[in-house]
Amino acid sequence: MEWEVVIGLEIHVQLSTTTKIFSGASTAFGAEPNTQACAVDLALPGTLPVFNENALRMAVMFGLAVDAEIGKRSVFERKNYFYPDLPKGYQTTQLAEPIVGPGHVDIETDEGVKRRVRIHHAHLEEDAGKSLHEDFHGMSGIDLNRAGTPLVEIVSEPDMRSSKEAAAYARKIHAIVTTLGICDGNMAEGSMRCDCNVSVRPKGQEAFGTRTELKNINSFRFIERAIDTEVARQIDLIEDGGKVVQETRLYDPDRNETRSMRSKEDANDYRYFPCPDLLPVVIDDSYIEAIRATLPELPDARRARFIDEYGLSEYDAGVLSAYRAQADYYEQVVNACGDAKLAANWVMGELAKFLNQSDTDIKDSPVSAEQLGGLLVRIKDNTISGNIAKKVFELMWSRGGSADEIIEAEGLKQVTDTGAIEQIVDEVIANADKQVEQYKAAEPEKRGKMLGFFMGQVMKATGGKANPGAVTGILKQKLDALCD
Amino acid sequence: MSLDRSDVERIAHLARLQIDESDIPSYTENLSSILNLIDQMQQTDTAGVEPLANPLDAVLRLRDDVVSESNQREQLQAVAPAVEKGLFLVPKVIE
Numbered sequence: 001m002e003w004e005v006v007i008g009l010e011i012h013v014q015l016s017t018t019t020k021i022f023s024g025a026s027t028a029f030g031a032e033p034n035t036q037a038c039a040v041d042l043a044l045p046g047t048l049p050v051f052n053e054n055a056l057r058m059a060v061m062f063g064l065a066v067d068a069e070i071g072k073r074s075v076f077e078r079k080n081y082f083y084p085d086l087p088k089g090y091q092t093t094q095l096a097e098p099i100v101g102p103g104h105v106d107i108e109t110d111e112g113v114k115r116r117v118r119i120h121h122a123h124l125e126e127d128a129g130k131s132l133h134e135d136f137h138g139m140s141g142i143d144l145n146r147a148g149t150p151l152v153e154i155v156s157e158p159d160m161r162s163s164k165e166a167a168a169y170a171r172k173i174h175a176i177v178t179t180l181g182i183c184d185g186n187m188a189e190g191s192m193r194c195d196c197n198v199s200v201r202p203k204g205q206e207a208f209g210t211r212t213e214l215k216n217i218n219s220f221r222f223i224e225r226a227i228d229t230e231v232a233r234q235i236d237l238i239e240d241g242g243k244v245v246q247e248t249r250l251y252d253p254d255r256n257e258t259r260s261m262r263s264k265e266d267a268n269d270y271r272y273f274p275c276p277d278l279l280p281v282v283i284d285d286s287y288i289e290a291i292r293a294t295l296p297e298l299p300d301a302r303r304a305r306f307i308d309e310y311g312l313s314e315y316d317a318g319v320l321s322a323y324r325a326q327a328d329y330y331e332q333v334v335n336a337c338g339d340a341k342l343a344a345n346w347v348m349g350e351l352a353k354f355l356n357q358s359d360t361d362i363k364d365s366p367v368s369a370e371q372l373g374g375l376l377v378r379i380k381d382n383t384i385s386g387n388i389a390k391k392v393f394e395l396m397w398s399r400g401g402s403a404d405e406i407i408e409a410e411g412l413k414q415v416t417d418t419g420a421i422e423q424i425v426d427e428v429i430a431n432a433d434k435q436v437e438q439y440k441a442a443e444p445e446k447r448g449k450m451l452g453f454f455m456g457q458v459m460k461a462t463g464g465k466a467n468p469g470a471v472t473g474i475l476k477q478k479l480d481a482l483c484d
Numbered sequence: 485m486s487l488d489r490s491d492v493e494r495i496a497h498l499a500r501l502q503i504d505e506s507d508i509p510s511y512t513e514n515l516s517s518i519l520n521l522i523d524q525m526q527q528t529d530t531a532g533v534e535p536l537a538n539p540l541d542a543v544l545r546l547r548d549d550v551v552s553e554s555n556q557r558e559q560l561q562a563v564a565p566a567v568e569k570g571l572f573l574v575p576k577v578i579e
Contacts, residue, residue, distance in 0.1 A: 024552030054549035141571030
């Protein structure tokens with residue numbers, strides 16, 4: 001039987017506010033345990049929440065970016081459950097009246113599948129603390145620094161039909177929230193976490209199958225793998241005559257399997273009710289429009305402009321516009337060197353390679369956009385070849401300094417003096433009787449390919465500094481003269 | 485609407501309340517009469533009435549995003565039953 005996969009995502013985005021959603025404690029990452037958990041976060045008796053305007057602003061920004069209706073009136077509710085990292089015994093969240101109503105984003109997979117994914121709603125809520133289960137002689141350790149960190153939970157409609165679409169959707173949300181600057185996008189630190197609701201149904205059937213929820217996936221690659229694994233499990237189960245049980249499952253990347261985490265028997269009864277400590281949040285058009293006026297250029301618009309203005313391919317434009325810091329960097333390189341395609345090749349090529357290898361964010365790149373632009377200028381004006389430029393780049397990365405300084409200090413300037421090149425070419429030809437004979441014996445149209453050997457010899461003799469264009473011309477001219 | 489014994493046991497479990505077996509009949513009766521009152525209120529015609537999230541005729545005040553709390557871990561943990569390496573210790577919980 002042919003199966004269709006149905007996926008909906010719930011993405012938790014940690015907002016990059018300075019303080020918590022309901023208290024004035026800092027949200028900075030990596031502090032000593034419980035040093036950023038104040039009386040409100042600890043739910044000590046008598047404390048009351050005071051709502052952070054910046055969290056509201058960021059949620060509205062997101063809503064505007066996905067073309068959603070903004071809730072002019074939104075209400076916080078209590079979601080009741082017991083867990084030690086939730087000191088109040090409830091999570092303050094929104095349910096019936098969220099800040100962001102229905103919206104949508106357009107996605108495209110690597111294979112070119114395009115789809116509009118509807119967003120059901122997005123709501124504001126608080127994060128819980130962290131439980132550490134190791135090494136406390138049979139006890140669990142609780143760190144409440146994260147408790148009260150503002151989150152926007154973005155709930156999609158079940159509109160995705162493959163794991164690749166789910167990953168593309170998650171990437172798009174990531175691109176939007178980082179472009180807006182409302183989230184640092186650091187998935188390894190948990191700034192963006194994803195729950196995937198997955199079900200399968202026979203192709204053509206309208207009713208949804210029973211879904212399972214895969215919790216807390218924190219990388220795009222794992223979204224794909226977790227869904228693929230779960231889909232295979234569900235199909236095997238059904239084809240063997242079994243039934244999918246609605247439950248929460250955990251994806252184990254080491255074993256590449258999902259396993260049952262807890263049954264929803266009790267957990268489903270959260271007994272939501274409006275939080276009596278918080279009044280309804282009411283905003284007006286002028287508040288919303290003032291925020292709209294501050295929105296930066298969004299990834300889709302930037303991608304379109306990159307194609308239009310710089311003549312980039314759809315793929316290159318998509319990669320470069322997906323992350324705001326990278327897009328900004330790229331545009332600075334273009335401004336500095338005046339060559340959009342060369343800049344794209346270097347930002348996505350050599351620079352990306354070095355950033356990946358050293359696990360460095362482009363914002364912290366040791367080679368600045370101006371410096372990289374300066375290097376590319378020297379490729380364009382034939383001071384150095386592309387190969388030598390890679391060497392210069394490596395030195396810029398490890399030692400710092402401008403391209404010009406390194407080219408000068410290392411003596412890497414390209415030899416463009418034709419007299420000097422001719423002399424070297426003559427020597428190479430004189431020492432390569434065998435290859436010269438082969439060249440002469442070859443069909444004229446095959447000779448072009450045979451230049452490679454001579455080219456290599458000339459480059460070897462000049463330490464790679466000879467201008468490749470000039471060498472090719474001179475070699476061809478001199479060798480062809482021997483053939484006549 | 486009336487509750488039975490198992491409803492009461494379930495509500496107590498969700499609220500993590502330990503209740504005496506012998507009290508269950510009276511709880512069942514009390515809670516049922518509260519629900520009966522609610523049933524009675526439900527009879528009222530509320531068509532066209534906005535649901536009320538809060539009885540106060542006011543909207544939420546907002547706070548500037550500025551740190552106002554300093555580290556007071558020592559005082560805050562002074563009353564905790566068990567602490568280690570800055571963490572609150574609780575009976576082991578495993579998902």
